[in-house]
Amino acid sequence: xxxxxxxxxxxxxxxxxxxxxxxxxxxxxxxxxxxxxxxxxxxxxxxxxxxxxxxxxxxxxxxxxxxxxxxxxxxxxxxxxxxxxxxxxxxxxxxxxxxxxxxxxxxxxxxxxxxxxxxxxxxxxxxxxxxxxxxxxxxxxxxxxxxxxxxxxxxxxxxxxxxxxxxxxxxxxxxxxxxxxxxxxxxxxxxxxxxxxxxxxxxxxxxxxxxxxxxxxxxxxxxxxxxxxxxxxxxxxxxxxxxxxxxxxxxxxxxxxxxxxxxxxxxxxxxxxxxxxxxxxxxxxxxxxxxxxxxxxxxxxxxxxxxxxxxxxxxxxxxxxxxxxxxxxxxxxxxxxxxxxxxxxxxxxxxxxxxxxxxxxxxxxxxxxxxxxxxxxxxxxxxxxxxxxxxxxxxxxxxxxxxxxxxxxxxxxxxxxxxxxxxxxxxxxxxxxxxxxxxxxxxxxxxxxxxxxxxxxxxxxxxxxxxxxxxxxx
Amino acid sequence: xxxxxxxxxxxxxxxxxxxxxxxxxxxxxxxxxxxxxxxxxxxxxxxxxxxxxxxxxxxxxxxxxxxxxxxxxxxxxxxxxxxxxxxxxxxxxxxxxxxxxxxxxxxxxxxxxxxxxxxxxxxxxxxxxxxxxxxxxxxx
Numbered sequence: 108x109x110x111x112x113x114x115x116x117x118x119x120x121x122x123x124x125x126x127x128x129x130x131x132x133x134x135x136x137x138x139x140x141x142x143x144x145x146x147x148x149x150x151x152x153x154x155x156x157x158x159x160x161x162x163x164x165x166x167x168x169x170x171x172x173x174x175x176x177x178x179x180x181x182x183x184x185x186x187x188x189x190x191x192x193x194x195x196x197x198x199x200x201x202x203x204x205x206x207x208x209x210x211x212x213x214x215x216x217x218x219x220x221x222x223x224x225x226x227x228x229x230x231x232x233x234x235x236x237x238x239x240x241x242x243x244x245x246x247x248x249x250x251x252x253x254x255x256x257x258x259x260x261x262x263x264x265x266x267x268x269x270x271x272x273x274x275x276x277x278x279x280x281x282x283x284x285x286x287x288x289x290x291x292x293x294x295x296x297x298x299x300x301x302x303x304x305x306x307x308x309x310x311x312x313x314x315x316x317x318x319x320x321x322x323x324x325x326x327x328x329x330x331x332x333x334x335x336x337x338x339x340x341x342x343x344x345x346x347x348x349x350x351x352x353x354x355x356x357x358x359x360x361x362x363x364x365x366x367x368x369x370x371x372x373x374x375x376x377x378x379x380x381x382x383x384x385x386x387x388x389x390x391x392x393x394x395x396x397x398x399x400x401x402x403x404x405x406x407x408x409x410x411x412x413x414x415x416x417x418x419x420x421x422x423x424x425x426x427x428x429x430x431x432x433x434x435x436x437x438x439x440x441x442x443x444x445x446x447x448x449x450x451x452x453x454x455x456x457x458x459x460x461x462x463x464x465x466x467x468x469x470x471x472x473x474x475x476x477x478x479x480x481x482x483x484x485x486x487x488x489x490x491x492x493x494x495x496x497x498x499x500x501x502x503x504x505x506x507x508x509x510x511x512x513x514x515x516x517x518x519x520x521x522x523x524x525x526x527x528x529x530x531x532x533x534x535x536x537x538x539x540x541x542x543x544x545x546x547x548x549x550x551x552x553x554x555x556x557x558x559x560x561x562x563x564x565x566x567x568x569x570x571x572x573x574x575x576x577x578x579x580x581x
Numbered sequence: 582x583x584x585x586x587x588x589x590x591x592x593x594x595x596x597x598x599x600x601x602x603x604x605x606x607x608x609x610x611x612x613x614x615x616x617x618x619x620x621x622x623x624x625x626x627x628x629x630x631x632x633x634x635x636x637x638x639x640x641x642x643x644x645x646x647x648x649x650x651x652x653x654x655x656x657x658x659x660x661x662x663x664x665x666x667x668x669x670x671x672x673x674x675x676x677x678x679x680x681x682x683x684x685x686x687x688x689x690x691x692x693x694x695x696x697x698x699x700x701x702x703x704x705x706x707x708x709x710x711x712x713x714x715x716x717x718x719x720x721x
Contacts (some may be wrong), residue, residue, distance in 0.1 A: 219619075238619075239654055246673050253673070257620040271615065 111135075111530060115538050125550070127520055127541055135530030140521040142513075142545060144382035151503045159188050159472070159498045160278050166490065166505070167272045170551055172215065175208040175263065176483035178276040179345060180490040183479025185278030187366070188494055190473035196463035197280030202345040203455045204266050204276065205481065207293075209344060209448040210300065211259025212484035213401075213441045216549040217307070218252025221438060224543045225314065229321070230536035248310075251303045255445070258300040262452070265289045280467035287462060294456050297449060301415075304446040308419060311442055318435060324526040325544045326434030326519025329354035331387050331397035332406040333511065335482050338362070340409035342416075342447065344482045350407045351387060351397065356429030359387070365480040368489055372506065377513065384513040385506055396518065399486025399511040400548065401440035406430050411443070413450035419443045434519050437547045472498045483508045485549050509550040519544045584715045585628035585678075586611040587621065587663075590636050596687030596700035599636040603685070603707050617661035625666060626674035630681070632714065633663040634707055637684030642699035644686040645706045652677045681714070683707050 116126035130139040150169055157165060163181040167174040179201055186193055193201075223236045226245050235243070242249045260270045266289065267273030267281075275281050315322075331354070335347035340361075349363035349371065363371055373388040373395075387395030397403070405411075406429075411420045423443060427436065455461060472494060479490045486508030493502040523544040527537045588604030588611065590597040604613035612621070617633075625631050633650070640646045652668035655661075663682055671677035685707055688697040696704060 242669055242672050250673050253619045253622065257623075260620065 113528070113530075113533070113538070115542055125545065127524075127545070129524045129528060129541070131528075131530035137521070137524045137528050137530075140517075140524040140541070141377075141380075142382075142516050142520050143380045144513075151505055154500050154503050157500050159185055159477075159492060159494045159500055162490070162492065162500065162503075163276060163278065164272075164274055169505075169507075171271050172551060173208060173212055173483050173485070174272050175204055175267075175276070176481055176488050177490070178273070179205055179481040180479040180483075180488045182276050182278055183365070183481065184477040184490040184492050185479070186468075187477030187479065188472060188474050188492065188498070189278055189468070189470035189477075191279055191468040191470045193280040193468050194463070194465045196284070196460050197466045197468075198346070199455050199458060199461050200266070200281050200285055200466060201276060203285075203452060203461070204263060204273075204281075205345045206448040206452045206455070207259045207262035207266065209259070209484050210304075210445055210452075211256045211263070213445040213448075214252055214256035214259060216484070216546075217438060217441055217445075218248065218256070220549070221543070221546050222248060222252065224539070224546070225311075225318075225438070229540050229543060230534070233535055233539065236539070248307075251307060255300055255303045255307075258296055261296070262293050265292055277467065279469055282467060284464045284466050285461055290456050290461065293452070297453055297456075301446070301449045301453075304442070304449055305415070308442045308446060311439060312422075315439060320526075321540065321543070322433045322435045324523055325540075325547055326515065326522060327432050328434075328515065328518050328522060329432060330515050330518075331359060331390075331395065332403035332430065333387075333397045333399050333487055334404040334407040335480065335487065336361075336408050337412075341412040342404055342408040342410065344448070344451075346481075349480070349487070352407045352430065354430050354432060356406070360389075365478045365489070366476075368478060368480065368491075368506075372489075372511075374506065374510075377517070380513075382513050383506070383510045385511050386514060392514070396514040397511065398434075398515045399508050400437060401444050401484075402431060402434065402437045403486060404482065405440045405443065411447045413447055413454065416443055416447035416450055419446060434515075434544060434547045437549065441549070472496060483551075485509055485551055486511055507551070509548070512548050512550065516545060516548055516550065519548075583610050584630035584632050584711075585624060586632045586634060586711060586715075587614065587617070587625075588612070588634040589614050589617055591615060592694060593692065595689045595691050595693050595695070596685070596697055597636045597690050598694070599685040599687060599696055599700045599704050599707075600634040602696060603634045603683075603704050603711070606704075606708055607711065617663065617666055619661065619666075619669060621666055622669040623674055625678065625680075626670040626676045628678050630679045630715070631667075632711060633680065633682045634711075635663075635682065635684060636687040636690070636700065638687060638690070640684045640686035640703075642686045642688040642697070643702045645703050645710065646684040646686070647710060648682050648684070650680045650682050683710065 111131040113129040132138045166177045166181045264270045267275035335343040336350045350361045351359040386392045489506040491504040527540045588600035590600040592598035601613035604611040653664040654668045655665045667677040685703045688699040
């Protein structure tokens with residue numbers, strides 16, 4: 108049998124570096140497809156020996172898009188090592204910062220990365236199917252995207268001093284209180300940002316039905332879903348406990364404390380990828396595939412907890428059922444969350460406690476292990492550290508949102524490849540749809556490749572005709 | 582109305598921080614940033630003139646080079662250049678102002694903060710040139 112290999116290398120309009128390999132049989136049909144993540148960061152290993160209180164600043168460097176999520180998950184792990192309960196105002200401020208990041212990150216994903224597919228067409232000229240094409244053909248959407256992202260970035264800068272890698276979030280809380288002047292500045296900008304979020308959501312709901320074939324074949328697979336919820340099952344981005352639901356919407360596990368995450372989550376590796384592959388431990392690697400991120404969060408939560416987002420949440424599930432399976436709907440869920448984040452910012456800024464001056468607890472090492480979990484824009488983010496008595500990191504484990512989605516992304520890539528790729532009449536738009544599946548998950552690959560030691564490498568030696576001559580696994 | 586000065590570069594890579602250094606010296610009315618981003622298109626569209634300041638390996642260390650620039654869309658999508666920002670400003674907000682790029686001759690882009698003596702000399706020349714071009718900036 109002659110094996111033909113198609114490569115999408117690199118997958119564009121994602122954060123980080125990846126490629127997709129698609130195997131065709133001699134009839135031109137897809138026989139296999141895999142997403143490969145081709146970069147390694149290794150933060151788990153090289154942070155060993157660093158003082159634990161440096162971890163928020165160090166691990167924030169993992170990502171330029173969602174550094175706030177790493178700051179928060181890391182600071183929470185450090186809070187646990189210090190065994191402190193941070194002041195109420197510090198928790199409010201951390202959530203406020205986090206919501207601002209959700210707004211900017213979701214705006215980046217929707218407008219800058221995926222809107223070219225959605226507005227210009229999956230089959231449109233690839234030379235124009237990018238954000239520049241969007242600027243040319245849909246300047247009003249491009250302006251909205253810029254303004255919404257700017258709002259989130261600006262709020263982060265006003266709160267934390269810097270847009271990227273701010274040092275405001277520290278173990279024990281934050282390092283400075285919020286001034287009334289900054290509060291009022293952000294509040295003044297909120298209405299315009301909400302108008303954009305509402306307008307974009309209404310626009311997307313108007314076009315989503317045009318993508319019936321993509322909805323049916325973009326990772327329209329049965330998996331579990333995981334996300335943080337509060338004690339009553341409401342959506343949580345900054346805090347909360349882990350919940351898993353299955354593809355029918357049934358509760359699988361609930362109210363799992365961050366420190367107990369390993370009872371539910373195990374990790375494996377995949378051939379030819381630096382990206383770890385977590386799975387739901389009780390069901391094993393095959394049946395335990397789960398997804399995280401906007402779609403998963405709206406699948407696991409009972410409600411959002413803010414008026415407008417709750418109305419959108421109800422409509423979303425009314426349209427697509429209790430467990431929404433197609434990865435295409437990550438876009439829809441992302442826009443609902445952007446609106447939710449803006450509403451939460453409004454609520455947090457209206458709380459008189461937000462201006463309280465007590466914003467940081469101080470302590471040394473009071474526990475030799477700490478776990479911090481937050482919802483990054485792309486999903487559950489886990490930082491788990493072990494320290495010695497002096498507070499030096501002895502071991503670190505980072506389970507990053509994109510990693511949680513690894514197995515599901517591979518299944519999604521295969522499903523889309525099988526449906527859209529015809530090896531006998533290959534067209535660029537077919538390959539673009541496979542890339543668009545990956546983009547729907549909004550993977551952040553720079554965030555997610557920290558496996559210590561050797562990755563599972565599979566080297567295949569193929570003859571010119573494609574026959575397998577030799578292979579090596581490490 | 583003063584021109585908008587945007588100094589950009591990585592302050593953790595030696596002389597690459599020359600652009601932000603110049604913008605910081607100018608204070609109000611100048612933007613110091615790590616890199617150019619789409620969000621800058623709107624304030625650019627509202628400026629009488631925009632002056633970009635960036636460290637440049639192609640300019641002799643200690644010297645500066647001043648070039649007028651025009652809106653032009655770059656094919657490289659992973660980073661913005663000044664010409665692309667001007668094009669976005671024109672397309673999205675209806676106006677691209679006159680623009681200059683001041684290249685600061687740099688000696689070292691290695692890891693570390695602070696400018697080399699040569700880059701510092703060039704930065705001072707850039708500040709004088711900006712003051713001459715634009716009038717009453719107040720040096721900090």
